[in-house]
Amino acid sequence: xKTKINTPNREDIHIKFTQTAMDQLQLIKDNDYTIEGLCFRxxxxxxxxxxxxxxLGFSERHQDDLTLHIPHSNxxxxxxxxxxxxxxxxxxxxxxxxENNAExxxxxxxxxxxxxxxxxxxxxxxPELK
Numbered sequence: 001x002k003t004k005i006n007t008p009n010r011e012d013i014h015i016k017f018t019q020t021a022m023d024q025l026q027l028i029k030d031n032d033y034t035i036e037g038l039c040f041r042x043x044x045x046x047x048x049x050x051x052x053x054x055x056l057g058f059s060e061r062h063q064d065d066l067t068l069h070i071p072h073s074n075x076x077x078x079x080x081x082x083x084x085x086x087x088x089x090x091x092x093x094x095x096x097x098x099e100n101n102a103e104x105x106x107x108x109x110x111x112x113x114x115x116x117x118x119x120x121x122x123x124x125x126x127p128e129l130k
Contacts, residue, residue, distance in 0.1 A: 024094040056105035
């Protein structure tokens with residue numbers, strides 16, 4: 001039997017998208033036929049001493065995903081319950097820094113400092129399981 005994480009309420013999640021990120025998302029959705037049927041996803045990809053690493057991009061929707069609407073747009077995004085627990089407040093931006101060969105979506109977690117080192121040994125910082 002697989003253990004599941006209780007998904008936070010939508011009202012508890014306060015992720016902002018910059019105008020640049022929303023414009024890029026809309027441009028991609030309007031012009032890239034390869035993402036038809038896919039959704040934009042914020043996901044925790046890994047963890048190091050500095051905190052979590054994040055992946056942002058398009059993927060299939062999963063049954064336990066939390067779907068959220070980007071205010072002032074016609075765009076939605078999804079997160080799995082684990083990501084939703086640790087990413088309740090932050091900013092999604094789109095970076096275009098050609099001088100440093102950096103381009104893509106970026107997530108800045110407001111709580112990133114809390115997740116440095118071996119924070120997971122403090123059980124109060126772990127998600128509640130159902």
